[in-house]
Amino acid sequence: MATKLLKKPLKLALIQLASGADKHANLSHARQKVLEASKAGANLVVLPECFNSPYGVKYFAKYSETLLPSPPTKEQSPSYHALSEMAKEAKAFLVGGSIPEYWEETKKYYNTNLTFGPDGKLLATHRKVHLFDIDIPGKITFRESDVLSPGNKVTIIDLPEYGRIAVAICYDVRFPELAMIAARKGAFLLLYPGAFNLTTGKLHWELQARARAMDNQVYVGLCSPARDMQAEYHAWGHSMVVDPNAEILGELEEKEDILYAELNGERIEEVRKGVPIYTQRRFDVYPDVSEGKVRYEE
Ligand SMILES: NC(=O)CC(=O)C(=O)O
Numbered sequence: 120m121a122t123k124l125l126k127k128p129l130k131l132a133l134i135q136l137a138s139g140a141d142k143h144a145n146l147s148h149a150r151q152k153v154l155e156a157s158k159a160g161a162n163l164v165v166l167p168e169c170f171n172s173p174y175g176v177k178y179f180a181k182y183s184e185t186l187l188p189s190p191p192t193k194e195q196s197p198s199y200h201a202l203s204e205m206a207k208e209a210k211a212f213l214v215g216g217s218i219p220e221y222w223e224e225t226k227k228y229y230n231t232n233l234t235f236g237p238d239g240k241l242l243a244t245h246r247k248v249h250l251f252d253i254d255i256p257g258k259i260t261f262r263e264s265d266v267l268s269p270g271n272k273v274t275i276i277d278l279p280e281y282g283r284i285a286v287a288i289c290y291d292v293r294f295p296e297l298a299m300i301a302a303r304k305g306a307f308l309l310l311y312p313g314a315f316n317l318t319t320g321k322l323h324w325e326l327q328a329r330a331r332a333m334d335n336q337v338y339v340g341l342c343s344p345a346r347d348m349q350a351e352y353h354a355w356g357h358s359m360v361v362d363p364n365a366e367i368l369g370e371l372e373e374k375e376d377i378l379y380a381e382l383n384g385e386r387i388e389e390v391r392k393g394v395p396i397y398t399q400r401r402f403d404v405y406p407d408v409s410e411g412k413v414r415y416e417e
Pocket residue numbers: 250251288289290291293313314315316319320
């Protein structure tokens with residue numbers, strides 16, 4: 120491999136946060152956990168989907184914040200400012216899970232991730248591209264599209280000194296194209312803040328994480344909220360980090376906790392050398408999904 124995808128070892132922390140109905144309490148709890156992770160040496164910290172509110176269609180509008188034009192004021196988005204300050208205090212990259220966002224101009228809502236650098240500056244915004252609309256009779260029906268609109272790009276983020284990561288949100292993990300585009304554009308790590316549930320979590324959470332890692336020979340991190348059986352939506356938990364060989368490096372149970380993992384570039388090279396699918400693709404037989412009409416942002 121010509122250049123190392125991950126230039127130096129990185130300590131990743133996934134915070135499986137327990138959140139409730141009080142947004143300000145959630146933000147201050149998140150801050151405490153982000154600082155705990157940074158004291159433990161994490162360079163890159165991740166929060167879960169809808170980390171500052173309950174997860175559910177009826178909560179999106181109530182908890183939504185305005186992010187545009189950027190930067191928003193503190194009144195428009197207390198979460199934007201809290202995340203920026205947390206990243207700065209922690210001196211770490213912070214993938215700020217997701218929050219419900221409201222666009223005043225179009226009156227649309229989104230499920231939106233904000234990622235900040237150690238200087239507190241916004242590095243990227245990802246709006247959930249694939250909305251979670253499912254109907255499994257007798258188990259779970261969920262329709263994000265009743266309220267939310269979808270984002271429209273792949274999000275790839277340069278972490279200075281380390282390399283590139285990609286961020287997408289929960290249901291996005293089920294669409295291998297997104298992961299493959301990011302990996303082929305040089306991401307060493309795919310991160311998904313996500314809240315699977317007791318039906319789909321059991322079936323597909325680990326499988327999705329390991330499949331995306333195996334297909335692309337990159338690290339994958341899934342960061343869930345902690346499970347709260349008093350809440351309406353029961354998150355699966357089990358935040359996990361998978362290595363480029365699809366082996367689980369670490370996995371939490373369902374309660375609040377922090378998962379740490381050490382990532383290094385040599386592991387990616389070793390796996391790709393052993394099973395060289397990276398150089399064996401047959402773009403004369405099928406198209407390269409990362410080429411042509413792809414909407415992405417670095
Ligand atoms: N909550 C989600 O967006 C996705 C999910 O739970 C699933 O794919 O299953």
